[in-house]
Amino acid sequence: MRASNKSSFITGVALLMLAALFSISLILLPLDYGVTGPGHNNILYLLGDMLYSVYGFCSILIPGFLLVAGLSCFASKWTARKTLRLLTALVPFFTCVVTESIVRSIVKVDHSSFAIVKILIALVTGVMLVIIE
Numbered sequence: 001m002r003a004s005n006k007s008s009f010i011t012g013v014a015l016l017m018l019a020a021l022f023s024i025s026l027i028l029l030p031l032d033y034g035v036t037g038p039g040h041n042n043i044l045y046l047l048g049d050m051l052y053s054v055y056g057f058c059s060i061l062i063p064g065f066l067l068v069a070g071l072s073c074f075a076s077k078w079t080a081r082k083t084l085r086l087l088t089a090l091v092p093f094f095t096c097v098v099t100e101s102i103v104r105s106i107v108k109v110d111h112s113s114f115a116i117v118k119i120l121i122a123l124v125t126g127v128m129l130v131i132i133e
Contacts, residue, residue, distance in 0.1 A: 012073030019066035026051060026059060056104070058096045065093065092130045099126030 025048035033045060051059040069086055102122045106115055 008073045008078045012070045015066050015070030019063045019070060023063040055097050056100045058100050061093050061096065092133045095126060095129050095133060
């Protein structure tokens with residue numbers, strides 16, 4: 001195994017392990033494991049709670065991104081073009097996060113019948129931006 005293949009393999013394994021860690025921590029939130037009982041305040045529950053509190057529902061995209069990045073390390077030789085493609089894939093994630101925060105702020109502040117139109121406009125704009133990116 002050449003040095004470049006070995007480093008790509010190690011990077012792929014590390015990314016897959018991070019994807020598994022984030023997936024498990026996010027799965028524990030809806031199951032309420034770690035809130036009370038013997039698993040109270042375990043590290044996985046706290047990590048999932050932190051991810052959800054920062055990124056909201058878009059936090060489920062993090063393990064997906066890490067999974068795709070890890071699998072792409074095994075696919076073929078790693079190039080600078082793949083690195084740029086992987087780094088630019090972060091832009092749609094943050095677009096989704098901003099769209100979600102805008103929708104949450106609209107829901108929190110506006111209780112009129114026009115709020116549904118504002119939410120739909122924000123969602124359509126966010127989807128269009130993600131498609132463009």
